[in-house]
Amino acid sequence: MSAEKNNITGYFRALDELKSSDPEFARFFIHFAFDEVVNHAPLEPKTRMIVILATLLGCQGLELYRDMLPVALENDVTPVEAKEIVYQAVAYLGMGRVLPFLRVTNEIMQERGIALPLPPQATTTLEDRGEKGLQTQVDIFGKRMRETLNNEPAETRHIREWLAGNCFGDYYTRNGLNYAQRELITFFFLAAQGGCEAQLLSHATGNMLVGNDKSFLIRAVSQCIPYIGYPRALNALRCVNEAAEKLNKIKE
Template identity: 65%
Template sequence: MKLTESAQQYHEKMFPGYKSTFLDTDPEFIERFDNFAFDEVVNQGKLDERTRMMAILSVLLGCQGIEEFKAILPAALNFGVTPVEVKEIVYQSAAYLGIGRVFPFFHAVNEILTARGIKLPLEGQATTTMESRLEAGIQAQVDIFGESMRDFWKSGPEVSRHINHWLAANCFGDYYTRKGLDYKQREMITFCFLLAQGGCESQLTSHAAANMRLGNEKPFLIEVISQCLPFIGYPRSLNALRCVNEATAKSE
């Protein structure tokens, strides 16, 4: 087995002093995966390490990669992702993945943070109350998607209008209004949740457009997809690329 010097250095930076048992049991696979993921991929483009790690944590939530999430989280913390940012990623994922899929990740994060001597709960990040969340959520939708979202919360057939209300008050009013991450970061992680779980191409195209509207432009989104590809595979990465291209075409 031959790992490149770059792959070895990056792996050591992620996991100082750690030797994977797969080096003994699956050396041929590790040679190709590590050289690809930790040399070829990480040296493609100019995405900073914190952003890369936030994107990877988000796609691992999206694809339900709990064991890899547990492995990557300490590396993300080593690369400067803060405990608050980790918590905000997990909290916001509940709106896009549902608590049934997110629940195990709460335990994983709490266990890893506690083991590193970080006292829980962390400082609160909420900026809204149950009374103010709807108005604030509506404004967040407008800030991110444009003025056309001003009255979206009360649109649609009466039988399902409450869901648009919840989208404004809960998804945006409860989560997007929190401190810890800004709108650009929140839209990036939403993009990652959607691309990783699959079957959400319509929403993924809309959020690709929202990312670009906020300044996360097409080359940036392609770099995010590229850095996440080893963790989610080619089909969903190619689907995401198609959605980015569709969003770009619609904006031209």
């Protein structure tokens, strides 16, 4: 039994309820989620918690997120990092789904005596966010991103420009998380919400390009199975395998 398991079960209010009302289910879920999964090819605790927070945002697991955020903060996820995960989720999930998580995050931080607002993390302005966002896309995915923007039809070019300026310029350029962490949380926003396999494949590739290799992503997906179930996890693994195959062919 890991120290992390004790932290998690200590905060998991749902588990206390289920131990009384559904003891058999609670017993095998706890064993699977907090022994079997945690201890199989484990991730470093901080990384694991970052992945789980992003996954819970993606699958709209607000009540579990409420229990998990304090655990994340006790496993070296900083308040700035936690907020950056929530902020970036807006680009992939929409404000309609993220606002409740932002409110819960603020509540928990205030309960823990964390002063809000947190220090600013922006590195762009309204004037340069488009170019810096596009450069970030190029840094992660390669020069083809400029060609993609230039070749976009006029009627949809604004969306590509928003993708560069808003998604990447407003979020990815911020301090608090590095490119590898931002690509990782994006992957799990997409994997957990489902139905985004085309984008999931692109971001599986992006992860590998910034150093989150196939083995690492498989371990990360494995850690999320208790929270998103097998179908979405298997879809994510298929995208990981496909991205790895494509990159290997490019290298050959």
